[in-house]
Amino acid sequence: MKRKDDRKVGQIFQAALKLVVSKGLSGITMGDISKAAGIATGTLYVYFKSKDELINALFAACRENSVAHSFKGYDPAQPYKVGFKHVWLNILRYRLHNFEEAVFMEQCYHSPFITPETREKASRLAAPYNELLERGKKEQLLKPVDTGLLITFLVGSMNELVKQTHYHGTTLTRTRINTTFDMCWDALKS
C-alpha cells in the first residue's frame, strides 16, 4: 500500500506560492500548479478535494507558519523594548525570506476562495500580537490608543517596507533596519 508523500504537499504549496507572485491569485490554474510542482494534474486531487480547498489549506499553513516564527526566542523576562524589537525583527525577517507568502496572503484577503471558517481560524492566531501590545500600554511605553490601531501601524509599515525592499532590491543594512525600527517605535511610543 502506497502512502501519501508528505513532502508533496510542500511541493504543491511552494509551486502555488511562486505562481501567485508571478501571475497573481487570479492567474493560477490547477494545470500551472501541477506543472510547477512536477506532478500530474490529477495528483493534486489526491491531496486536495478542489482548488478552493488547496488555497484554503495554503492560507492556513502560511498564517500558522508566520505566527509561529514571530515569537521564536521571545523572552517576556527581558525589558519591553528589547522583546518588542525581537518580535519586530522576527516578523521582518520572516516576511523578507517568505515574500511569496506575504503576497499570497494579501491577495487572499479579498478573494472568494477563503471561507469564513478559514478567516476565523486565522484571526484567532492574532492573540499573541495583541498581548504584546497590551503589555506595552500597561508599562506606559506605548501610546494609550486602541490596540487595533497600534497593530495597524505595526503591520502596515512592515508590509510596505517588505514590498519596497523586495521590489527596489534595496539591501537592508543593519543601519537601515535600525532606522526603520526607530520609525515604527516612534509611531507607537507614548
Place this chain on the structure above:
Amino acid sequence: MKRKDDRKVGQIFQAALKLVVSKGLSGITMGDISKAAGIATGTLYVYFKSKDELINALFAACRENSVAHSFKGYDPAQPYKVGFKHVWLNILRYRLHNFEEAVFMEQCYHSPFITPETREKASRLAAPYNELLERGKKEQLLKPVDTGLLITFLVGSMNELVKQTHYHGTTLTRTRINTTFDMCWDALKS
C-alpha cells in the same frame, strides 16, 4: 448616428469595483460586470477591446483620481506640517470614501492583468508625493532617510488604517483621526 455614452464607462467601472471587493479580482467575470452595470455583455466590448483592457483602464483611472484628490487645496505657502496634514487628510478621506478603489489597486499589484506600460504610467504619478517629502527633509522636519522609506511608512500605515476602519466599522472621530496622524507624524519627524 449614436454616440458612446460617457456615463456608461463610469457605470462599468463602478460595477467592476463593487464586484472586486466582494469577489476579488480573481472572481469577476465579464458576465458579472455587465449584469452589475445593467448592460448586455456584448456592450462591454463596445467600450473595451477585452477584459484586460477594461482592467487596465480602470486601474489607470483609479490612480489618476486618487493622485488628483491628494493635492486638492494644498497650498505650498503654508507651514510644512499644515500642508502635510492637509494632504494626509485628503488621502485618508479619499481612500475611505473610495474603499473599493483601494482594494482593487491592491489586488492589481500582483496580477497579470496590469501591463508594464500601465504600471509605468502609474508610477510616474508618484512625483508630487516625492516632492512633498523631499521638502520636509529640506526643512529638517522629517528624518533624513531616503524618500522611499518615508513614503513606505506613509502609505503603509494609511492602507492598514483604512482597512481597519472599514472592516471593524470603527467610527473615525476627529480625535481618532488626530491620534492617527500624530502616530504617522511621529514616525516621520526628525
Place this chain on the structure above:
DNA sequence: AAGATAAGTGAATAAATATTCATTTTTAAT
C-alpha cells in the same frame, strides 16, 4: 422625415480551466 452610422443586445461560439476516471505504478504488509 429619411438615411446612415454606431451603440446595444444576448444567444452562440470558442477558449480556457477544473475535475474525473480508467489505467498504471509504487510500496507496505504478508
Place this chain on the structure above:
DNA sequence: ATTAAAAATGAATATTTATTCACTTATCTT
C-alpha cells in the same frame, strides 16, 4: 515474491467564461 491498497498519471469530460456576431435600436445629420 506476491498481493493489496493506495498514489500517480494524463487524456477525456464537464464546466465556466471570454469573445464574437447577426441583428435590433437609438440618435445624429442632412
